Amino acid sequence: MKKLVLLLLFVPLVSLGQLSKVYFNLSLKDKPSDLSNWHAGYQLSVWSHAAEMGYDADEASHLTPGNESYTIRFGTLPSGTLAQAREVYNDCKVDIVINRNDWFKANQQRRMWVYYHEMAHDTFNLDHGEGGELMNPSIPDSKITSLRLYNAIRTMVRYALKYGNYERGGGICDDNGVIYKKDGSKYRSKTGSVYVDHSNTSSSYKKRSSSSSYNSSSSKSYAPKSNGNSSSSHGWIKKRINRNCMIVKEPNLFGETIFSLGKGYLIEVNLSETDKSGNYVKARFVKSKEGWINKLYID
Secondary structure (H helix, E strand, O other): OOOHHHHHHHHOOOOOHHHHHHHHHHHHHOOOOHHOOOOOHHHHHHHHHHHHHHOOHHHHHHOOOOOOOOEEEEEEOOOOOEEEEOOOOOOOOEEEEHHHHHHHHHOOOHHHHHHHHHOOOOHOOOOOOOOOOHHHOOOOOOOEEEEHHHHHHHHHHHHHHHHHOOOOOOOOOOOOOOEEEOOEEEEEEEEOEOOOOOOOOEEEEEOOOOOOOOOOOOOOOOOOOOOOOOOOOOOEEEEEEEOOOOOHHHHHHHOEEEEEEEOEEEEEEEEEEEOOOOOOEEEEEEOOOEEEEEEEHOO
């Protein structure tokens, strides 16, 4: 929340070309124990770098805000391992585990180097050696100055935006880790393969003395479950969403959310099934669990 307040305060005062440096300097002041702020700082930093390079912010987003699942936490890691990204190639999740002892012993620039390295693994699916010196398999022995860190982050973001094989914003994950675009089709990578859940893939950041720095293994792929209904059967038709909204479990304003949707998404509705008030109709997104949506939200 602090980050968002600071964002509103600073945006009117600086030009677009200065924002990445503003967020960078704010991140240098983050307390090492406040990992939620570290996540916000990373996101704002990446977005500002992307904007300064002429990209839309969605190009640097890891799924639609609110639909991603992320965890940044302290945990037990093997000796010599500074941190570990545990959901590489799973664009539905971010899970970063940090070695508490090494984290609190390091200075702020070294902490940020480790953190941005691991986040680049999990959010951009970058491997070691991709994206400049920030993505080397071991942290530098030499001094990490603020200028060196800033330039390393910018180089990584530029590489990721140009070559990164990751979901480029606007997607929604189903329960099986498969990502769908706004029109309900599966998101496909540059190589044409469908993004799926590789939940056992991980990447560790080692001290330079370690003999091995990168291990990965992929679990088997999963496909979304089908509920047996097609978009053309039983009165289901496709409609486009005209604002950010939700498919809810019960037909009322405060019903339990089944799916959060953004403006422009294509969903399936059954206009023959309405609630008693006539304001809600049955709806689903990509054969998800059926719920209700207010008629005002569909074109």
